[in-house]
Amino acid sequence: MITSTLARGARQILMLGWTLLALVPFALIILLAFRNNTDIYRYPLGVGGTYHPENFVTAWSGPVGSAGMGTFLANSIFAFIAALIVNVVLGSVAAYFVTRLPQRVTTIYLGIFVAGTVVPFVLLLVPYYRLLNSLQMLSNPWALGVLYGVLALPTTVLVLNAYFVDFPRELVEAAYIDGLGDLAVFMRVVIPLSKGAITAVSLLLAIWVWSETQLAIVLLQDSGSQTAAVGILGFQGQFTTNLGALFAGLTIIAIPVVALYLVFHRYITKGIALGGVFR
Amino acid sequence: MATIHTTVKATTTTRSGAFQRRRSMTSSRIVAWCAIAPAAIALILVVGYPALDGLRLSFSSWVGLGEPEWIGFDNYVQAIGSSEMRTSLLLTMAYAVGSAVIMVALATLLAAAISGGARGSAFYRVVWFLPGVAPATAVAVFWSASFQPGTGSVNAVLGALGLGNDHAWLASQQTAIYPVIGVTVWSGAGFAFLLLLGAMEQIPVSVFEAASIDGASSARKFFSITLPLVRPVLVICLMLEIIWAANGFSVVYAMTQGGPGTATETLPLLIYKQAFSLSNYGLASAMAVISGVILIVIGLVSLRFSRSRQGASW
Numbered sequence: 001m002i003t004s005t006l007a008r009g010a011r012q013i014l015m016l017g018w019t020l021l022a023l024v025p026f027a028l029i030i031l032l033a034f035r036n037n038t039d040i041y042r043y044p045l046g047v048g049g050t051y052h053p054e055n056f057v058t059a060w061s062g063p064v065g066s067a068g069m070g071t072f073l074a075n076s077i078f079a080f081i082a083a084l085i086v087n088v089v090l091g092s093v094a095a096y097f098v099t100r101l102p103q104r105v106t107t108i109y110l111g112i113f114v115a116g117t118v119v120p121f122v123l124l125l126v127p128y129y130r131l132l133n134s135l136q137m138l139s140n141p142w143a144l145g146v147l148y149g150v151l152a153l154p155t156t157v158l159v160l161n162a163y164f165v166d167f168p169r170e171l172v173e174a175a176y177i178d179g180l181g182d183l184a185v186f187m188r189v190v191i192p193l194s195k196g197a198i199t200a201v202s203l204l205l206a207i208w209v210w211s212e213t214q215l216a217i218v219l220l221q222d223s224g225s226q227t228a229a230v231g232i233l234g235f236q237g238q239f240t241t242n243l244g245a246l247f248a249g250l251t252i253i254a255i256p257v258v259a260l261y262l263v264f265h266r267y268i269t270k271g272i273a274l275g276g277v278f279r
Numbered sequence: 280m281a282t283i284h285t286t287v288k289a290t291t292t293t294r295s296g297a298f299q300r301r302r303s304m305t306s307s308r309i310v311a312w313c314a315i316a317p318a319a320i321a322l323i324l325v326v327g328y329p330a331l332d333g334l335r336l337s338f339s340s341w342v343g344l345g346e347p348e349w350i351g352f353d354n355y356v357q358a359i360g361s362s363e364m365r366t367s368l369l370l371t372m373a374y375a376v377g378s379a380v381i382m383v384a385l386a387t388l389l390a391a392a393i394s395g396g397a398r399g400s401a402f403y404r405v406v407w408f409l410p411g412v413a414p415a416t417a418v419a420v421f422w423s424a425s426f427q428p429g430t431g432s433v434n435a436v437l438g439a440l441g442l443g444n445d446h447a448w449l450a451s452q453q454t455a456i457y458p459v460i461g462v463t464v465w466s467g468a469g470f471a472f473l474l475l476l477g478a479m480e481q482i483p484v485s486v487f488e489a490a491s492i493d494g495a496s497s498a499r500k501f502f503s504i505t506l507p508l509v510r511p512v513l514v515i516c517l518m519l520e521i522i523w524a525a526n527g528f529s530v531v532y533a534m535t536q537g538g539p540g541t542a543t544e545t546l547p548l549l550i551y552k553q554a555f556s557l558s559n560y561g562l563a564s565a566m567a568v569i570s571g572v573i574l575i576v577i578g579l580v581s582l583r584f585s586r587s588r589q590g591a592s593w
Contacts, residue, residue, distance in 0.1 A: 007497055011392050015403060018389060021465065022409050028432055029421055044425075044435035086321070094318035097311040112319055116326045118575055120526050122550045123567040126336060126560050127329035150325035153318055182310040211414035214528035214547065218555060229416045233533060236420050243424065253417045261412040265405050268412070272473050277519075 072231035082145025091156030200271030354565035386471035411469030419533035
């Protein structure tokens with residue numbers, strides 16, 4: 001009896017503790033974004049001090065001689081648009097049509113994509129640098145976005161394939177009997193009924209592109225071409241005496257993706273349940 | 280005669296029907312093959328070819344200009360012989376295994392805490408994954424500011440608890456890795472939690488009910504039912520988190536840039552430095568190949584481990 005009470009108490013402490021640990025940092029980031037340096041040093045927990053909304057203006061336009069959050073966010077969005085188009089178009093077509101081929105082909109085909117996830121980024125870094133350098137596409141967020149789109153193909157193909165395998169066959173057969181061709185069946189029957197799964201992989205992609213640093217820090221050298229995840233690293237060095245602006249920058253990066261998650265968390269959880277990862 | 284005629288007619292119809300079906304099957308096949316080709320070609324161009332290029336560079340000397348020059352195994356000899364690489368490899372393994380073990384242990388406890396359908400479990404499920412979706416660099420920048428002595432939030436909390444507010448963990452070679460592990464765990468535990476929760480919810484409720492009737496305590500149920508049944512997922516989770524942490528760049532780079540000195544210089548950071556600060560692109564590629572091979576071996580071994588155990592437990 002005593003042990004079970006203890007166990008229940010330990011469980012409650014764990015649950016409450018981790019909930020606080022998961023939420024408080026976000027609250028702190030937002031609170032400290034409104035403070036100036038003096039207040040942050042005096043009240044590191046954000047309670048007390050004056051409000052300085054102008055920190056957001058500073059973060060948005062950036063430190064002197066460097067781009068700001070406005071530019072970084074735009075670059076992140078450019079990279080995401082390129083990645084999304086490449087990833088979802090190639091990935092959904094491949095994941096569906098491979099289900100129309102013999103099992104042996106499917107196994108080998110999916111095996112190629114599994115093998116693609118094994119290659120570590122550090123090995124690709126130098127070849128990408130050489131490639132984009134020779135194509136004069138360093139510091140181009142769109143080009144990086146295309147790479148992101150293909151690098152995330154394994155996740156998209158495997159998740160969507162897991163979904164398409166269970167797609168009701170009768171619907172597809174009925175559409176063939178109605179005289180639709182293969183592409184029409186895909187576009188007009190399969191895709192409209194797969195919005196949930198496609199939303200799930202798009203969100204996994206968005207979260208990954210939003211936070212990817214290792215490739216971006218090498219391939220986006222000009223400060224005006226950097227995505228938000230890399231740009232904030234520059235802020236870290238340049239806003240050492242203006243922490244409020246640094247926290248405002250962190251708020252601007254973290255809020256969109258957190259909001260997206262809070263609205264669409266069901267899709268993201270489902271994508272992970274189907275085998276999705278952030279990559 | 281009439282009978283024969285009908286038979287012949289019937290046969291012809293069937294034949295032509297089968298022929299048409301086969302032809303449409305074939306054209307369907309062709310469409311499918313054409314549809315799956317672009318994704319595979321894209322993957323080969325963007326992952327396969329550069330990986331081979333990286334492999335070739337690892338056997339070459341290249342300083343960033345001109346054509347790479349083939350030098351055989353020199354880079355590998357240099358990489359394996361360098362104490363920098365060995366130190367970094369050991370550090371990477373300690374960091375990756377340490378983070379992954381803590382992360383998965385914590386995630387198991389969290390998942391077990393709400394898997395029985397505890398009140399508010401939908402809320403916990405959403406909140407506990409939140410650190411995992413925030414950009415790793417952003418959270419790392421936040422946490423490294425919080426770990427500053429005197430002015431950081433972590434130190435403020437410790438000060439309020441009477442534990443002193445002047446800990447400078449990130450500034451000391453001996454302690455810098457611990458906050459980095461802490462932040463890696465903080466941002467990665469949510470993913471492991473979701474995977475393990477999914478596995479725990481697959482366990483039939485009747486198994487737990489039977490155990491309760493037999494008088495098993497909740498701790499006993501956790502160790503004798505939950506853990507053995509989720510072991511395959513547990514092993515996969517551990518493997519994935521080890522590989523991700525060992526390949527991880529953002530958290531370490533944003534918190535310490537590998538410093539102070541080389542105290543937190545994991546392999547991805549060492550490779551980045553060798554390539555883009557010191558222009559030893561060939562050596563960096565050899566190091567990348569070595570680390571890739573080690574991680575693939577870890578992956579294969581643990582996959583094998585999880586599979587054979589899975590067969591035994593059922």
